[in-house]
Amino acid sequence: MDLKDEIGEKATVINEELKKSLAFKGLKIYDAMRHLILGGGKRLRPVIAMLSCEAVGGKNNDSIPFAVAVELVHNFTLLHDDIMDKDELRRGMKTTHVVFGEPRTIIAGDALFALAYEEILKLKIKPEKLKILLKDFSVMVREIAEGQDMDIDFEKRKDVSEKEYLEMVGRKTARIIKTAAMGGAMIGNGTAKQIEKLAEYGRLVGVGFQIWDDVLGLVGDPKRTGKPVGNDIRRGKKTLIVVHGLSHANEEDRKTLLNIIGKKGISDEEVKNAVEILRKTNSVDYAKNMALNLVEKAKENLNVLPDSDSKQVLSMVAEYCVGRDK
C-alpha cells in the first residue's frame, strides 16, 4: 500500500471541491481567498477526516463538506498567522499578504472562515449531530486563536516550560486535527468509543506533527520545506527544541541562545551558533523522539477500529507526520 496513492485520491477529491467552493467571480478578495489554498498543500487534515469517517464504516463521500470546511479553516488561520509572523514564504510561494496586501488578506481569511460554515451546513446528518459538530468546530477556532496568542506571548518570555509548550501546541496545531478525526468519525456514525479514540488519535498526531515541524524549522532543507533556514529562530519562536535547549544548556550557552533568539535581524552565523548549542543539548533528538513516541501512542488508539484499508492508512498518515521532510 503506497501512502502517496492512498492520500492522493482523496486529496484530488478535496481539491476539486475546494475549487468549486471558491469559484466566486468579480471581486479581488476572491483571488486572495484562493491564492494559498489552491496553491497546494498536503490536505492532511481533510484526508484524516475522510479516513476517519470510512474507518468507522461511514460512506466514502459523506464527510466531504466537513473535510472541505476543515481545510478552509486551516488555510484561513495560515493567512492570519503569516501576517502576524510577517512571513513572506509558505509552501515555497509568496504569502497572501505579500501578494494582496495585509488589509485584503485579513478579510480574505475571515471570508474563508465564514465559507467553512457554509460547507458544514451541506452535511446530510441528523440535526443533533450537526449541532455537536458545529459547537466543536466553533470552540476549535477559538482555541486555535488562543494557541496563537500563547505562541505570540511565549516569544517575549524566557521561561516557557515544556508543559506550557504542549498546551499551546494542543490548541494551535493539534486541535484542528483532533476535530478532523473526531468529526469524520461522528459523520461516519462511529460508536462513542470510536469517536473518543479517533479524537485522541488526532490530538496526538497533531502534537507530533507540530514538534516535527519545529525540527524541520531548525534543521530542515529549505528547498523541501519552502521556508527559510532557521525560520523559527529568527522569529524568536519557543519551539520544543528551544524550550528543551534553554533548560539543558550550560549557563554560557543559555545566555548566548537567549541573546540570539528573538533578536531582530540576526545573521546566518548566529542561526548556526544557535543550532550548534541545540545540538549539544541533544534537543533536536529529544524533540524527534517525543514526536515519534506521540505517534506510537496515537496509533494505539486505532485498535478500537475494525481492520480496514482506511485504518491502515490512518496509521501510515500518523507515521508520515513525523517522518516527512516538508
Place this chain on the structure above:
Amino acid sequence: MDLKDEIGEKATVINEELKKSLAFKGLKIYDAMRHLILGGGKRLRPVIAMLSCEAVGGKNNDSIPFAVAVELVHNFTLLHDDIMDKDELRRGMKTTHVVFGEPRTIIAGDALFALAYEEILKLKIKPEKLKILLKDFSVMVREIAEGQDMDIDFEKRKDVSEKEYLEMVGRKTARIIKTAAMGGAMIGNGTAKQIEKLAEYGRLVGVGFQIWDDVLGLVGDPKRTGKPVGNDIRRGKKTLIVVHGLSHANEEDRKTLLNIIGKKGISDEEVKNAVEILRKTNSVDYAKNMALNLVEKAKENLNVLPDSDSKQVLSMVAEYCVGRDK
C-alpha cells in the same frame, strides 16, 4: 415613549450577556477580545434583533443568544476594519490594535467570530430553522468581507458610481442589520411575509445608517462621534457624498477634490477645502435626503406588523439612525 429608555433596557440585557460570554481568564487575547465590545457601543443591531422577535409575537428573551452573536460579529469586523484602515480611535477610545498590537487583534477578531457561533447554537429553536439562520449568518459574514473589499478597492478608483457605492454598503453595513431583523423575526416565529418585510426594513435602515455615518464622518462633531474631523477624506473613502460630489463638481473642483482625497498626510486646510467643494455641490444635503428617504421606505415595511410597542420602537430606531449625532 422615550427611545433611550426603550433601547436602554434591552442594551443592558445584551451588555450583561456579553460580559458573561466573554468572562474568559488567563490569556492576553481575552483582554483584546473585550476591549472594544465591553468599552461601549449603542447595541443597535442586537436591539433590532430583539425588537423584531417581539414585534412578530415572539417571547422577550428567546432571541438573546442570536442578538449577542450579531453584536459579537459586528465587533469582530470593527477590530479587523480598524487595522485595515489604521484607525486609532473608535467610540472615543484607542482602538484594539493600538492597545494590544495588530497580531493579537487579528486573532481576537477571529475568536469573537467563533464565539458568535457558540452563542447561536444556544438558541432553542427547531433544527431546520437553526440551519437557515446559520446559513444566512455565514453568508452574511462573507458578504461583509466582500463589502470591505469593495471599500478598499474604491479608495484607489476615481470613478465609483452611486450604484457601486450602494452595492458596497449593502454588504459592508446593511447586511448585518438585515440579518439582525430577519433572524429576530424568524426566532419569534414570524410569518414568511413578516420575515421578508423585516429583512427589507433592516437592509434599508442599514444603508441609511451608513450614509448618515458618511455625513457624520464629514461634518460631524469629533467630540460626539469619537472620530477625527474629516476622517473619511483622510482615508480616501468613496462615501456617497464624495461619489456625488465628484460627479457634480465643475472640472476644477473635481480635480482639486481628487487631489485631496486619497493623498497621504493631508492638512486640515485641505480637508476644509474638500468639505467646501462638497457643500457647493450640495452633496451633503443629497446624502442626508437619501438617508431620510431610505428610512421612510424602511418604516413602510413595518406595516405588516400588528401594532405594538416593539413596532413603534423599531420605527423610532430607524429614525434615530438618520438623525443621530454620534
